[in-house]
Every structure is written in C-alpha cells, then in structure tokens.
Amino acid sequence: MGRLVLHRLAATVPVLLLVTLGVFALLHLTPGDPIDTMMAESADPAVKAHLRRELGLDRPIYIQYLHWMARVVRGDLGRSIRNGEPVIENVGRRLRPSLQLALLAMTVSVLIAFPVGIVSAVRQNTAADRVGTTFALFGICMPNFLLALLLIFVFGVTLRWLPISGYVDPLEEGWEGLRSLVLPACTLGLALAAVITRTLRSSLLEALGEDYVRTARAKGLSEWSVICGHVLKNAMIPVVTVLGLQLGTLVGGAVITEYVFALPGVGRLVVDAVFARDYPLVQGVILLIAVGFIVSNLLVDLLYGWLDPRIRAR
Amino acid sequence: MAGSIPASEPAERRWRALRRAARTRLAPFGALVLLAAVTMAVGAPVVSPHDPLKQNLDNTLARPGRTHVLGTDNVGRDVLSRVIWGTRISLLAGIVSVALAAAVGSVLGLVAGYAGGRVDGLVMRAMDAVLSFPPLVLALALGAVLGAGLTGVLLALGVVYTPTFARLMRGQVLSITARDYVDAARALGAPGWRIACRHVVPNAAVPIVVQASLSVAFAILAEASLSFLGLGIQPPQASWGSMINAGRGYLQQAPWIVFGPGVALFVTVVGLNFVGDAVRDALDPRLTR
Numbered sequence: 001m002g003r004l005v006l007h008r009l010a011a012t013v014p015v016l017l018l019v020t021l022g023v024f025a026l027l028h029l030t031p032g033d034p035i036d037t038m039m040a041e042s043a044d045p046a047v048k049a050h051l052r053r054e055l056g057l058d059r060p061i062y063i064q065y066l067h068w069m070a071r072v073v074r075g076d077l078g079r080s081i082r083n084g085e086p087v088i089e090n091v092g093r094r095l096r097p098s099l100q101l102a103l104l105a106m107t108v109s110v111l112i113a114f115p116v117g118i119v120s121a122v123r124q125n126t127a128a129d130r131v132g133t134t135f136a137l138f139g140i141c142m143p144n145f146l147l148a149l150l151l152i153f154v155f156g157v158t159l160r161w162l163p164i165s166g167y168v169d170p171l172e173e174g175w176e177g178l179r180s181l182v183l184p185a186c187t188l189g190l191a192l193a194a195v196i197t198r199t200l201r202s203s204l205l206e207a208l209g210e211d212y213v214r215t216a217r218a219k220g221l222s223e224w225s226v227i228c229g230h231v232l233k234n235a236m237i238p239v240v241t242v243l244g245l246q247l248g249t250l251v252g253g254a255v256i257t258e259y260v261f262a263l264p265g266v267g268r269l270v271v272d273a274v275f276a277r278d279y280p281l282v283q284g285v286i287l288l289i290a291v292g293f294i295v296s297n298l299l300v301d302l303l304y305g306w307l308d309p310r311i312r313a314r
Numbered sequence: 315m316a317g318s319i320p321a322s323e324p325a326e327r328r329w330r331a332l333r334r335a336a337r338t339r340l341a342p343f344g345a346l347v348l349l350a351a352v353t354m355a356v357g358a359p360v361v362s363p364h365d366p367l368k369q370n371l372d373n374t375l376a377r378p379g380r381t382h383v384l385g386t387d388n389v390g391r392d393v394l395s396r397v398i399w400g401t402r403i404s405l406l407a408g409i410v411s412v413a414l415a416a417a418v419g420s421v422l423g424l425v426a427g428y429a430g431g432r433v434d435g436l437v438m439r440a441m442d443a444v445l446s447f448p449p450l451v452l453a454l455a456l457g458a459v460l461g462a463g464l465t466g467v468l469l470a471l472g473v474v475y476t477p478t479f480a481r482l483m484r485g486q487v488l489s490i491t492a493r494d495y496v497d498a499a500r501a502l503g504a505p506g507w508r509i510a511c512r513h514v515v516p517n518a519a520v521p522i523v524v525q526a527s528l529s530v531a532f533a534i535l536a537e538a539s540l541s542f543l544g545l546g547i548q549p550p551q552a553s554w555g556s557m558i559n560a561g562r563g564y565l566q567q568a569p570w571i572v573f574g575p576g577v578a579l580f581v582t583v584v585g586l587n588f589v590g591d592a593v594r595d596a597l598d599p600r601l602t603r
Contacts, residue, residue, distance in 0.1 A: 015442045018442075022447075026456075027459070029456075137587070140587070141535075141583040143538055143580070144539070145555075145558060146579065149562055149565060153565055153569055153572075251448040251450075259543060270454060274454055274455070274457075279459075282455060290447050
C-alpha cells in the first residue's frame with residue numbers, strides 16, 4: 001500500500017505543475033491586453049498601470065510565472081479585483097454552502113441509486129429493470145439546468161412546497177436550511193444517481209454470475225443475504241471508482257445548480273468572477289478546484305487499492 | 315471469382331455492421347431523431363414558420379396555439395422558429411467541437427504513442443493536466459478568456475474533449491505497433507510515417523469514430539450549459555441553452571419558453587446517445603455491455 005501511495009503521489013507532481021502552468025496561461029490567453037479586458041476602457045491609466053504592476057504583467061512571462069508560483073506555494077492566490085479581498089478568503093466564505101450541497105447531493109444519489117440499481121440487477125429484464133434503466137438514461141441525458149427548472153416549476157411554482165432560490169445555512173436554521181437545499185441537492189443528486197445506478201447494475205449483474213454466488217445460494221442462504229453479504233461488497237469497487245470520477249461532474253453540476261438556485265457557493269463564485277472578468281479570482285478558484293479534484297482522485301485511487309488487494313500487488 | 319472477393323468483403327462487412335446497428339433496440343428512434351435534427355438544422359430557413367429574430371411586442375408570452383405552435387417569448391418571438399434555428403447551433407457545436415477534439419487528440423495520441431519516451435510522457439501528462447479540471451469549469455474558464463460566442467465555445471469544448479481522444483489513440487498505437495504486420499512492414503523497410511498512415515491510423519480509426527459518436531451528445535449538452543450561463547451563443551441568436559436561460563424568469567407565466575427548447579435538447583441528446591450506442595455496437599461489438 002505504501003508503494004502505491006508513493007507511486008501515485010509521484011505521478012501527481014508533474015500533473016500539478018502542468019495545471020499551474022495552464023491556470024497561469026489563462027490570463028495570457030485573453031485576446032488583447034488583459035488589463036484592458038478586465039477594466040473599462042475609460043478607467044484611469046494610473047489605475048491600469050498600478051494593476052499591471054500588481055499583477056506583474058510588466059515583466060517577462062517566465063518571471064511572472066515564477067513569481068506567481070512562489071506566491072501560490074505560500075498560499076497567496078492573489079486578490080480579487082472586484083472586492084480587493086484575497087482569493088482564499090473569497091473561496092473560504094463560499095465553501096460551506098458548496099460542501100453542504102455536495103454532501104446532500106451525494107446522499108440523495110446513494111439513496112436513489114442503491115435500491116434502483118439492486119432491484120434492476122436482481123430483477124433483470126423485468127418491468128422493474130426497465131424502469132431502472134430508463135431512469136438512468138433519463139438522468140444521464142437530462143441537463144442539470146433543465147432538471148432544476150423542472151423541479152422549480154413543479155415543487156416551487158405549482159405546488160409551492162419548497163423555496164425556489166436563496167440559501168439558509170442548515171447549521172444555523174436547521175429545517176429552513178434543509179428546505180432551501182432540497183431542490184438543488186435533488187437536481188445534482190439525480191444526475192449522479194443515474195450514473196451510479198448504471199454502474200451498480202452492470203457490476204451487480206457481473207458479480208451475480210460468479211461461482212461464489214452459486215455456492216452461497218447452494219448453502220441455502222436467503223437471496224437478501226447473498227446480495228447484501230456477498231454480491232454487493234464485490235460490486236462496490238467499480239461504484240467507488242465511478243463516484244470518484246463523477247466528482248468533476250458534481251463540481252460542474254454545482255456551477256449550474258448554484259447559478260440557478262442563487263446559492264452563494266464556489267460554483268457561483270466562478271460564474272460571477274468570469275462575468276466580472278476578475279481574472280485573478282478566476283485563476284485562483286480554478287486552481288483550487290483543480291487541485292481539489294486531483295487530490296480527491298488520488299484519494300479514490302488509494303481507496304480503490306485499499307478495497308481491492310490485487311491493485312496493491314501490481 | 316477470385317477478383318470478386320476483395321470487392322465483396324468490405325461491402326459484406328459494412329452490411330454486417332449496419333445489421334448489427336439496426337439490431338440495437340432503440341437505434342431506429344435515435345436515427346429518426348438525428349434525421350429530424352439534421353433536417354431542421356439544414357432546412358431551418360424553409361421549415362421555420364416565422365423569423366426567429368422578429369420581435370412582436372404586441373404578442374408577448376402568447377400561449378401555444380395555431381399561429382405560434384410553441385407560443386411566443388417575452389419579446390414576442392416565435393418559440394418554435396427559435397427552437398428550429400437553435401438545432402443548427404447545437405448540432406454545429408456538438409459535431410465541430412468533437413471533430414476538432416478528435417483531430418487534435420488523435421494527432422497528439424499518435425505522436426505520443428509513436429515517439430514514446432519523453433515526448434510520450436510530456437504529451438500524456440499535459441492530457442492528464444487537462445483532465446484534472448472538471449470539464450464544465452474548464453470550458454467556462456476557457457470561454458471566459460476566449461470570449462463569448464460560437465468560436466469560443468467550439469474551441470473550449472474542443473480542448474475539453476481532446477484528452478479522451480489522445481488517450482484512446484495512444485492506446486491504439488501502442489497495441490497496433492506491437493502486431494506482426496507492423497513488424498513485417500518495418501522489416502520491409504517502410505518508413506515510420508508510412509507505417510503510421512497505412513497501418514496504424516486506419517486500424518485505430520474505429521474506436522475514435524465510436525468515441526466521437528458517443529461524445530457528440532455530451533458536447534451538445536455542454537454547449538447548452540455554456541449558453542445557459544451566458545458564455546455561449548449570444549442573444550438575439552437562437553440557442554437552446556440561452557433560450558432556456560431567457561425563459562426561466564417567466565416560468566410561472568410562460569413555461570413554454572423553457573420547455574420548448576428543453577424538450578428539443580433532451581430528445582436530441584437521448585437520440586444521439588442511441589445513435590452512439592448503435593455505432594459502437596456496429597463497429598466494435600466487443601465494447602457492448
């Protein structure tokens with residue numbers, strides 16, 4: 001296991017370096033002068049010159065990169081042009097709603113995907129299976145923003161059961177907070193549930209055909225014990241991998257979901273920063289998201305190795 | 315007789331592939347949707363009942379009816395006409411961005427797989443770096459620096475999908491170059507570029523085509539997402555994503571503004587998924603799950 005950890009960590013370093021290079025290059029991909037793009041044409045030339053100096057744009061590009069990296073390594077991702085606050089503080093403030101949303105969405109997806117996936121696999125080629133696979137297809141093909149609007153239309157506008165936008169912290173106002181996150185979590189969770197359902201069904205079907213399942217049945221175990229005690233455990237490995245790989249979809253989905261439901265999360269921060277042409281903030285947030293994504297993929301890889309001893313042995 | 319064998323073999327193979335594709339349960343539905351979408355995209359000026367940009371402030375938020383089958387939007391434009399014109403943008407964005415990614419990714423994968431060593435390491439680590447960004451977030455960031463509009467969207471989505479094709483092509487190159495017929499070509503003194511063009515690329519093309527057909531639907535979804543966020547196609551041009559975004563403020567009074575393009579987007583993506591599955595089953599049955 002130690003060797004696997006070291007190997008994966010070593011493989012992550014060059015990728016991280018290339019990611020920083022890509023994020024740094026973002027500002028320089030801007031057609032024309034980035035300062036002119038960020039600020040209005042009528043802005044005071046002195047202010048423009050100050051910003052140019054502050055961002056180091058008056059230096060050779062490799063020096064700019066080295067300076068930027070030196071700051072990044074110290075945890076200084078620069079300051080937002082809009083509010084002048086450090087990027088880290090901007091992100092820190094927005095982290096809580098995003099994490100709450102991700103956690104709830106994951107819960108929703110697991111609560112839906114496991115029963116649907118298990119029933120679909122156990123009752124293969126029946127009406128229940130067809131409903132399950134249709135749900136999976138529906139979830140995969142349905143754009144987040146459309147599902148969000150559909151849920152808003154049904155549960156917010158027509159039935160008036162749930163709030164259609166805004167955020168209340170569930171840690172401060174429990175019930176109201178949860179109510180404000182139900183629709184966003186369902187929007188994000190349903191798409192994820194569809195992918196998990198599909199993976200779980202196919203890996204369960206594969207596991208159900210194994211010899212040890214026949215042995216367990218021959219021993220007289222109930223179908224429930226066979227599924228829960230033997231099959232599910234072995235079918236979990238691809239599901240964990242998919243869950244890890246879907247993290248990107250979750251973050252991408254969160255951008256849309258937070259935008260539609262006006263949640264003050266990190267996804268919404270990205271959209272706001274892009275529209276405000278606040279490039280230091282865009283760079284900082286994108287870098288943090290990419291690093292978070294790399295770290296979570298690394299953890300999933302390690303978890304995969306922990307779950308399956310054959311991976312460790314390789 | 316001997317002369318007829320080489321001529322009939324490819325035809326027979328194509329026929330078998332087509333039969334395999336048709337056997338996929340939902341392929342006919344997918345093909346029908348694709349056909350309808352292409353017809354609407356190509357024939358939009360003829361099929362569209364009204365001018366998609368023409369505003370009529372006396373007839374805003376009109377319910378679906380005989381004159382306006384899908385109603386009108388907040389400035390009185392015909393929703394159906396805009397949906398039809400939006401098909402053109404969606405298909406264009408889906409097909410061109412995936413073609414771009416397939417072309418660039420295939421070249422990079424070919425170079426990486428063929429050159430090996432440091433070049434391989436550098437190219438593949440760069441692809442890993444691109445994959446380290448959540449796709450929509452990367453597209454959003456690239457869209458921000460490249461500017462809103464169709465070109466920005468096409469380039470951004472092209473970059474997002476490139477690593478998938480590069481990885482696929484590299485894997486194919488590594489597997490194909492280890493085969494006997496490539497060794498034989500080398501032994502006969504064929505130069506590297508000739509081996510690549512005559513033996514590697516044609517044999518690696520099938521998985522690339524399969525992947526491309528499966529990616530188009532997701533590229534269409536991504537374009538719609540970017541347009542929904544305001545970074546894709548800019549108003550007044552019709553795009554499904556931007557139409558849905560414009561209509562969300564009128565969900566209570568005029569839900570048809572959202573649901574017209576929404577249904578078109580959903581049905582197209584489902585249809586293209588079926589077509590992608592059928593192409594996969596036809597060209598590479600081993601990949602069928």
